[in-house]
Amino acid sequence: MNQKYEFVTVETLKFVKIDKDLFLIDTGSPYSFFKKNEIEIDGVIYKSSGFNEIIKDRMEKLSQIAKDKLNDDISGLIGLDVILKNGLTIRIKEGYVSFSFEAIETNSCFDYTVKTIKEQNYIIFNDIDVLGMIKEGSHPFILDTGACVSIFRQNICTHAQYAYRREYYYPSLGRTLSGDFMFFTLTQKSQLKVVAGANMDNDLKNQFDFLGVDGELCFNDFEYDILSIDIKNKQILWK
Numbered sequence: 271m272n273q274k275y276e277f278v279t280v281e282t283l284k285f286v287k288i289d290k291d292l293f294l295i296d297t298g299s300p301y302s303f304f305k306k307n308e309i310e311i312d313g314v315i316y317k318s319s320g321f322n323e324i325i326k327d328r329m330e331k332l333s334q335i336a337k338d339k340l341n342d343d344i345s346g347l348i349g350l351d352v353i354l355k356n357g358l359t360i361r362i363k364e365g366y367v368s369f370s371f372e373a374i375e376t377n378s379c380f381d382y383t384v385k386t387i388k389e390q391n392y393i394i395f396n397d398i399d400v401l402g403m404i405k406e407g408s409h410p411f412i413l414d415t416g417a418c419v420s421i422f423r424q425n426i427c428t429h430a431q432y433a434y435r436r437e438y439y440y441p442s443l444g445r446t447l448s449g450d451f452m453f454f455t456l457t458q459k460s461q462l463k464v465v466a467g468a469n470m471d472n473d474l475k476n477q478f479d480f481l482g483v484d485g486e487l488c489f490n491d492f493e494y495d496i497l498s499i500d501i502k503n504k505q506i507l508w509k
Contacts, residue, residue: 288309295415312369361496417488419436419438419451420465435450
């Protein structure tokens with residue numbers, strides 16, 4: 271039976287508490303990392319990835335950034351190796367996360383594909399129509415819930431409506447970036463209002479090139495009380 275785990279949100283980052291330990295929910299990471307080397311979820315033992323030192327360093331930096339807002343140290347992250355086994359559901363009002371898909375009645379959904387690159391899996395939204403840019407058209411985006419903001423390639427942000435400029439910490443790069451943020455409307459099966467930053471960082475550009483995407487979406491742009499990842503039908507639903 272799927273358990274309900276405490277959901278913790280700190281500003282724009284989403285965490286789940288498992289056995290009193292705090293883990294970042296990170297669909298942008300193909301692998302999970304645990305300080306304890308392994309954890310148990312719904313009676314199944316999951317082992318930490320082989321990228322311990324790299325991810326450990328980034329988690330420690332993230333802990334320092336968020337230490338004034340967290341009551342606990344970050345014990346690691348839950349990546350797609352765990353999430354793609356059974357799905358994921360977040361219920362904000364009830365305050366819990368379950369590692370399963372829960373059917374919800376809603377018209378708000380996006381289709382996704384699982385893209386495998388060098389034996390690493392990523393959730394990709396294909397054929398997203400982007401309104402609000404100089405050249406409207408269809409674009410692919412990665413779902414990265416470990417990111418605190420949504421980021422698009424700079425060239426697709428040209429002449430979009432300006433929102434604001436801000437600094438933000440980018441966990442996968444382990445440093446703070448800054449950029450201009452714009453208003454967009456994304457359309458696939460449903461419509462999604464997004465405020466996304468224009469990427470001006472070369473390392474992030476290389477990451478987008480590697481993934482073959484035009485940007486990344488985090489959970490923060492999905493306005494929801496309930497959000498669920500359906501691994502069977504490859505959809506994300508929210509309401």
